[in-house]
Amino acid sequence: MDALWMLPLLLVPLLLLTSSTFVFYFKKCFYVAWMMMLAVIAIPICILKSGGRDIENMRVIRFLVRHVKYLLGLRFEVSGWEHLQMDGPYVIISNHQSSLDVLGLMEVLPDRCTMIAKKELIYAGTVGIICWLGGIVFINRQKTSDAKSVMADAAKTMLKEQIRLWVFPEGTRNQKGDLLPFKKGAFHLAVQAQVPIIPIVFSSYSNFYLRKEREFKSGTISLKVLPKIETKGLTSDDVSSLSDQSYAIMRSTFLEISGRTPQSNGPSSAH
Numbered sequence: 001m002d003a004l005w006m007l008p009l010l011l012v013p014l015l016l017l018t019s020s021t022f023v024f025y026f027k028k029c030f031y032v033a034w035m036m037m038l039a040v041i042a043i044p045i046c047i048l049k050s051g052g053r054d055i056e057n058m059r060v061i062r063f064l065v066r067h068v069k070y071l072l073g074l075r076f077e078v079s080g081w082e083h084l085q086m087d088g089p090y091v092i093i094s095n096h097q098s099s100l101d102v103l104g105l106m107e108v109l110p111d112r113c114t115m116i117a118k119k120e121l122i123y124a125g126t127v128g129i130i131c132w133l134g135g136i137v138f139i140n141r142q143k144t145s146d147a148k149s150v151m152a153d154a155a156k157t158m159l160k161e162q163i164r165l166w167v168f169p170e171g172t173r174n175q176k177g178d179l180l181p182f183k184k185g186a187f188h189l190a191v192q193a194q195v196p197i198i199p200i201v202f203s204s205y206s207n208f209y210l211r212k213e214r215e216f217k218s219g220t221i222s223l224k225v226l227p228k229i230e231t232k233g234l235t236s237d238d239v240s241s242l243s244d245q246s247y248a249i250m251r252s253t254f255l256e257i258s259g260r261t262p263q264s265n266g267p268s269s270a271h
């Protein structure tokens with residue numbers, strides 16, 4: 001008879017585990033907490049290995065982040081690896097749906113590659129510190145002139161130190177089921193450094209992660225690395241067409257790997 005009183009107590013966790021809203025919040029909180037904790041582990045390793053801010057720290061970060069996908073029930077199917085097998089610096093551009101992109105990014109991240117990120121990320125606790133140690137280039141999106149000069153410096157550093165940079169040309173996270181018009185910074189960067197652009201496309205997260213509906217299920221993400229786009233000989237006058245060209249191939253790839261058919265050519269580039 002006493003055991004019957006236990007029943008509701010057992011039902012509560014059972015109900016919670018089957019509630020998709022609970023799972024959504026649980027997985028999100030777990031993700032942030034786990035990344036924060038991984039950064040706590042990574043910080044002393046990076047400082048001991050490199051003594052401070054150094055692009056080589058990205059190896060440590062990449063190694064420590066690789067297992068996180070399993071904990072969230074996510075898988076990545078990568079195609080086009082061969083396009084990353086290239087010597088020297090280049091600019092990677094990819095679409096940006098959520099902070100979960102970091103997991104896919106770490107799947108394919110080449111050596112000596114860091115990212116351009118909004119400066120607010122530096123205040124994200126231990127994650128902010130590890131981003132700084134990993135050589136992430138922080139830009140102030142509210143001050144275009146500052147962002148431009150930081151990126152012009154980055155173009156020089158890329159060549160001097162043989163660094164690759166990963167930029168999210170949409171400039172913000174976007175889950176609207178299509179790509180946002182591209183900002184121009186990534187293309188100016190590649191043209192200034194005269195290095196190739198490698199587009200990488202993440203398929204839509206909408207079949208497993210829906211922010212509004214508070215759903216976060218297991219899922220498989222296609223990650224497609226596309227052939228490089230050369231910028232040798234191009235000048236700032238070519239930036240708009242370079243951006244339009246990149247947008248067009250990334251958008252059609254996004255729709256294709258997300259199981260959708262293109263409806264229109266969409267917006268070309270940001271103005």
Ligand SMILES: CCCCCCCCCCCCCCCC(=O)SCCNC(=O)CCNC(=O)[C@H](O)C(C)(C)COP(=O)(O)OP(=O)(O)OC[C@H]1O[C@@H](n2cnc3c(N)ncnc32)[C@H](O)[C@@H]1OP(=O)(O)O
Nearest residue numbers: 038039042064117118144147148151171183184185186188
């Ligand atoms: C173990 C531990 C675990 C922990 C785990 C760690 C995880 C470690 C991974 C983290 C991962 C990070 C992920 C972060 C992800 C983001 O933070 S995304 C947000 C930040 N990134 C970006 O914004 C990049 C893209 N944005 C841009 O490139 C933008 O162009 C800029 C540079 C911000 C400027 O913005 P804007 O003024 O709004 O945009 P835009 O319309 O492009 O430019 C205006 C004019 O300036 C010109 N212009 C733009 N850029 C330039 C330029 N560089 N030079 C000359 N002219 C330019 C344009 O051509 C345009 O002129 P017109 O052609 O119209 O005449």
Ligand SMILES: CCCCCCCC/C=C\CCCCCCCC(=O)OC[C@@H](O)COP(=O)(O)O
Nearest residue numbers: 031032035098099102123124125127171172173
């Ligand atoms: C004490 C501060 C607490 C801050 C908590 C946030 C910490 C995040 C912790 C774990 C997530 C790990 C991945 C971090 C990298 C995520 C980068 C990201 O996705 O930034 C958003 C930015 O691209 C676009 O921002 P907006 O969409 O314009 O906004």
